[in-house]
Amino acid sequence: MSVQEKRPFLITDAKKDPRVNRLIKEKLDVEEFVIVPLLAHDKVIGVIIADNLFSGNIIDENNVQLLSTFANQAGLAFERAEAHDNLAKKMEELGQAYVKLQETQDKLVRSERLATIGKMAAHVAHEIRNPLATIGGFAHAMCKYPHDKKKVETNAEIIRDEVYRLERILQNVLDFTKPTLPTLRRESLNKVVNDTIILLHKEIEENSIVLRSSFDENIPEILFDSQQIKQAMINILKNAVYSILERQDKTADAVIGISTSLSKKHVKLTVSDTGNGMTKDVLENIFNPFFTTRPGGSGLGLAVTHKIVEDHGGFIEVNSHVGFGSEIIVYLPLQQ
Amino acid sequence: MHEHVLVVEDDRNQGKLYAEELREEGYSVTIATSGAEALDIIRSQRIELVVLDICMPGKDGIETLSDIMAIDNHMPVVINSAYGTYRDNFMTWAADAFVVKSSNLSELKSTVRLTLDKKMSEHH
Known part of the structure; x- marks a missing residue:
């Protein structure tokens, strides 16, 4: 009854009380006792029975109350123990899952590395x-007409140019695979940006592109590797030039904007162009090695730029609108 | 009258090489350095066969091929690509032949000849 109704019962005449179970009557062999259910998560997990066989004192409501309180506490303790057990089990499961995850991740990294190597080999x-x-084609032609001086000269020049191209491909791949950490020095980003503009000035001018630059003079000197940042910027600028040359409307503005500015924790270098802009698909892949939309492009330029900026503790933001142009913002930390 | 072959190749040196070699075979050769230029030539001139590169800036060879087919779906086209993997792309299957670029141009030259002969016999 106590189990069914989940409440204590005070029995004063056990032998005559029809509510008392026969088994309890026989086992206890007392007239007066109190029975209290032990509850855990609102389920009866046992009962506590107390009699007065030794004391002989009358069991009153106070005693029932006391025993009920004790049963409640015991129930709670049981719940906690059970919860603790469950928690321990969950922790163990979590531990196993973590080990599995680690193994899977290791496998993934290995296969990703292999995939990158495979991609690189195929690309190269x-x-x-x-x-x-x-080279082979023009060399064949030279063999066919060894006495044609003009042909031999022209073909040799072409072969030389193509060998330069091969060397550039090789250098790009080597640059990308070489693990080079930045050599940080406190320098002026404005100066390095300006030096890079001078390097590419001719290419920009030759293609009738207008360059607009603005530098925030309040930018303090920050720690960075000037050579690497120059390389990162050259890669961004070359893409900007290409995008402008490839724009659909050749009469539209051909402008590259370069600016530096300060934010709370970063120095920002922004390169914008009025080129073709990028579709969502292209945007998602621009930092992936060997991804390129440019025929003959190595697909490594922006991947290298990304790696350099990340090695500096910075990040890159890209905004682009198809048909209007793109904006690449490099964030370098003010303090390392 | 020489058969007129259009070489579509954005790489200036390669275009020059194919033109020289095909001219030696007796063809009259025009070079287009982009897909758009190729389509203009096909619309305005009598072309007997197109040698088409795939990786080109702007309109690539695959797009150019479907545009060529839209203009004249009997136009013989030989794809000439450094990427043999494009053979698996069904968009290239509309072409009559596929040659992987090589320093030995004999395969390209013989494929051009075979394709022209085949087209000629189909018409007669």
């Missing part, structure tokens, strides 16, 4: 096929 193989075919 294809990239060198073009210049090799040209």
